[in-house]
Amino acid sequence: MPIPTALDGTAASAQPSASPRVAIVTGGSRGIGRRTVGRLAADGYAVVVGYAGNKDEAEAAVKESVTDGGRVIAVRADVADEHAVAALFDAAEEEFGGVDVVVHAAGRMHLAPIAELDLAALDDLHRTNVRGAFVVVQQAARRVRPGGAIVMFSTSVVGLAFPGYGAYAASKGAVEALTLILARELRGRDVTANTVAPGPTATALFLDGKDEETIARLAAQPPLERLGTPADISEVVAFLASPAGHWINGQVIRANGGII
Numbered sequence: 001m002p003i004p005t006a007l008d009g010t011a012a013s014a015q016p017s018a019s020p021r022v023a024i025v026t027g028g029s030r031g032i033g034r035r036t037v038g039r040l041a042a043d044g045y046a047v048v049v050g051y052a053g054n055k056d057e058a059e060a061a062v063k064e065s066v067t068d069g070g071r072v073i074a075v076r077a078d079v080a081d082e083h084a085v086a087a088l089f090d091a092a093e094e095e096f097g098g099v100d101v102v103v104h105a106a107g108r109m110h111l112a113p114i115a116e117l118d119l120a121a122l123d124d125l126h127r128t129n130v131r132g133a134f135v136v137v138q139q140a141a142r143r144v145r146p147g148g149a150i151v152m153f154s155t156s157v158v159g160l161a162f163p164g165y166g167a168y169a170a171s172k173g174a175v176e177a178l179t180l181i182l183a184r185e186l187r188g189r190d191v192t193a194n195t196v197a198p199g200p201t202a203t204a205l206f207l208d209g210k211d212e213e214t215i216a217r218l219a220a221q222p223p224l225e226r227l228g229t230p231a232d233i234s235e236v237v238a239f240l241a242s243p244a245g246h247w248i249n250g251q252v253i254r255a256n257g258g259i260i
């Protein structure tokens with residue numbers, strides 16, 4: 001039985017079944033994307049984990065998901081680099097025969113009041129969150145097979161409008177604007193395009209740099225009175241990716257425990 005090998009040499013294992021659906025998860029090495037890799041692998045998907053540079057975490061994501069019985073490889077690709085992203089999709093097609101689901105979870109956050117914002121940080125953030133989204137969904141729009149799904153990520157902060165989140169919320173507002181247009185451009189292809197907009201979720205992106213009081217205050221805000229978990233969000237993504245979720249199209253889903 002051949003053992004799939006990632007382009008960058010990351011180890012993988014294989015338990016092939018007949019023509020599994022194939023998913024690419026950008027940002028699959030950590031946080032929400034990583035939990036989504038495990039969730040989709042447990043559903044029987046072959047999964048390609050995209051990551052920026054954290055090879056140890058990408059390898060851990062592969063190992064975790066393979067124990068769930070999945071076929072998983074990891075490929076390094078900066079989402080804003082169109083050549084790297086094309087190679088990520090090539091790897092999925094060469095290794096697993098095609099692409100059915102693209103989950104674009106890769107993202108970064110930079111917090112600063114607008115008056116104090118470092119414009120170099122703004123450019124860096126938008127390179128990943130805006131250019132990266134366009135680069136990834138451009139490949140997805142060209143390659144996802146009929147019956148497939150594209151899932152992008154925004155944030156509930158687009159609606160919550162917390163001070164300090166201007167640059168980040170603006171970058172995710174771009175993703176929301178893209179969602180219905182992409183869904184309409186995919187007319188006739190039988191491929192859906194949706195965006196999940198989590199509220200505060202316990203990952204490094206949210207937790208790093210926040211004190212305990214801030215975290216507790218944000219955790220108390222939703223009626224469900226806790227932070228979201230990567231597992232909470234991965235369930236929403238798995239549904240949108242599945243045939244059961246296929247009638248949802250062009251939508252932004254606020255998955256946030258009811259925070260307003």
Ligand SMILES: NC(=O)c1ccc[n+]([C@@H]2O[C@H](COP(=O)([O-])OP(=O)(O)OC[C@H]3O[C@@H](n4cnc5c(N)ncnc54)[C@H](OP(=O)(O)O)[C@@H]3O)[C@@H](O)[C@H]2O)c1
Nearest residue numbers: 027029030031032052053054078079106107201203205206
């Ligand atoms: N956590 C929250 O509270 C929250 C709330 C709303 C929305 N979101 C959104 O949900 C998504 C996932 O966030 P998270 O909390 O899971 O973040 P996270 O734990 O910080 O993980 C970020 C992931 O994105 C990858 N990544 C970052 N920049 C990249 C680039 N240029 N090219 C390729 N990959 C890149 C990272 O790869 P490396 O490991 O290689 O660095 C990592 O796998 C993001 O789009 C975020 O904006 C999160």
